[in-house]
Amino acid sequence: MTPPEPQRAVEQLGLDDLQEVWPLLDGDDRRESLLALERSEADEFFLSLSARDQSGVLVGLPHAQARAWMRLLAPDDAADVIQGTDREHRDELLRLLDDPTRREVQGLLAYAEDDAGGLMNPRYARLRPDMSVDEAIAYLRKQAREQAETIYYAYVLDAQDRLLGVVSFRQLFSAGPAQTVSQVMNAEPVTVSEETDQEEVSRLFARHHIIAIPVVDGENRMRGIVTVNDIVDVVREEATEDIQKIGGTEALDAPYFEIGLGRMVRKRAGWLSALFLGEMLTATAMGYFEAEIARAVVLALFVPLVISSGGNSGSQATTLIIRAMALGEVRLRDWWRVVHREFLSGLGLGTVLGTIGMVRIFAWQAMFRTYGTHAVVVALTVGFSLVGVVLWGTVAGSMLPFLLRRLGFDPASASAPFVATLVDVTGLIIYFTTASLVMRGSLL
Numbered sequence: 001m002t003p004p005e006p007q008r009a010v011e012q013l014g015l016d017d018l019q020e021v022w023p024l025l026d027g028d029d030r031r032e033s034l035l036a037l038e039r040s041e042a043d044e045f046f047l048s049l050s051a052r053d054q055s056g057v058l059v060g061l062p063h064a065q066a067r068a069w070m071r072l073l074a075p076d077d078a079a080d081v082i083q084g085t086d087r088e089h090r091d092e093l094l095r096l097l098d099d100p101t102r103r104e105v106q107g108l109l110a111y112a113e114d115d116a117g118g119l120m121n122p123r124y125a126r127l128r129p130d131m132s133v134d135e136a137i138a139y140l141r142k143q144a145r146e147q148a149e150t151i152y153y154a155y156v157l158d159a160q161d162r163l164l165g166v167v168s169f170r171q172l173f174s175a176g177p178a179q180t181v182s183q184v185m186n187a188e189p190v191t192v193s194e195e196t197d198q199e200e201v202s203r204l205f206a207r208h209h210i211i212a213i214p215v216v217d218g219e220n221r222m223r224g225i226v227t228v229n230d231i232v233d234v235v236r237e238e239a240t241e242d243i244q245k246i247g248g249t250e251a252l253d254a255p256y257f258e259i260g261l262g263r264m265v266r267k268r269a270g271w272l273s274a275l276f277l278g279e280m281l282t283a284t285a286m287g288y289f290e291a292e293i294a295r296a297v298v299l300a301l302f303v304p305l306v307i308s309s310g311g312n313s314g315s316q317a318t319t320l321i322i323r324a325m326a327l328g329e330v331r332l333r334d335w336w337r338v339v340h341r342e343f344l345s346g347l348g349l350g351t352v353l354g355t356i357g358m359v360r361i362f363a364w365q366a367m368f369r370t371y372g373t374h375a376v377v378v379a380l381t382v383g384f385s386l387v388g389v390v391l392w393g394t395v396a397g398s399m400l401p402f403l404l405r406r407l408g409f410d411p412a413s414a415s416a417p418f419v420a421t422l423v424d425v426t427g428l429i430i431y432f433t434t435a436s437l438v439m440r441g442s443l444l
Contacts, residue, residue, distance in 0.1 A: 121225055155222055
């Protein structure tokens with residue numbers, strides 16, 4: 001029996017199989033496999049995709065199918081799809097929407113993608129303050145059928161669409177039927193402006209444990225809502241970007257397998273080149289202390305040990321501070337408290353590693369007589385150097401994010417490789433300076 005053609009194999013994939021192999025399929029195979037599913041399964045699977053994948057599927061589909069799937073999307077999701085599409089196809093996707101939704105999406109596209117205005121959905125449940133509770137429940141039932149994305153909260157607006165308060169279904173059901181909405185609503189809701197950065201929005205969700213946050217303009221007029229579902233993707237994208245930067249590369253802005261090889265090299269080459277140039281200073285420092293190394297060759301044995309310890313401690317510190325900044329736990333004004341805390345931490349960590357280093361040297365001396373009559377000065381040099389290098393690495397690693405934030409850069413750019421390179425160079429200076437002081441009159 002002849003094997004099925006590759007195209008037929010793709011078409012025969014079930015929903016579970018398609019979810020598993022989706023990252024491995026190209027654009028044409030993705031479209032063919034989706035169209036081969038039952039309509040309800042295809043709709044469900046399409047809605048579960050990222051905006052980037054949805055865009056890739058829609059471009060190239062037959063017009064009728066593209067329109068059907070585009071109209072499944074809420075306005076904010078449709079805006080995300082259009083923003084993730086090449087400019088030459090954006091108008092084509094906009095034309096697939098019905099007129100009211102198209103106007104809503106065009107309004108959302110006017111906002112920056114990483115601001116609350118770019119994340120919000122302009123459809124939400126609204127009430128008047130003078131409604132009775134029974135009237136409000138009946139009206140919300142109607143809105144839920146028509147267009148509201150979330151019915152967990154309803155927003156109380158005046159005649160000019162200014163936000164007066166927010167009321168949950170729980171509050172409505174537990175209130176008396178004759179009470180008015182204004183009597184049961186929360187008159188001091190958590191709000192954000194249209195220009196609020198998405199990271200700040202995510203922190204508000206974490207702090208207040210709510211499902212949706214209203215977006216208002218400068219006159220407190222209601223513009224839309226940002227839901228926790230919207231912010232989950234944002235948090236994942238921000239975390240991915242920070243991790244990639246911490247690893248010493250530019251943010252990839254796309255799944256790993258969708259980045260072309262040339263683009264991948266360009267995004268990684270810049271940082272690697274900068275780090276390589278920085279490491280060349282290490283060779284320069286080694287050359288400066290060439291005479292000391294020639295007189296005491298044993299010093300060269302511990303260079304990797306000392307400078308890697310400083311780099312590791314610096315990477316630890318910078319990672320902790322970057323994450324604390326991202327969570328809002330540490331702010332620029334806290335730099336002095338961080339210096340004090342990291343100085344003591346670095347001193348303690350350096351003492352621990354210095355002690356381990358000295359114990360290692362004395363153990364080798366006892367077993368193999370490796371260092372002859374100079375074991376004590378070698379141990380003291382390594383021990384004191386480790387204290388100094390680890391202390392410096394910890395303080396430098398913790399301060400770099402503050403410096404970058406103060407200069408207006410992303411603190412995640414204080415990546416672990418960058419900190420390690422900085423500490424490599426300065427660590428050599430600390431090491432050989434310590435050696436020249438401790439070993440003077442003996443090996444030097």
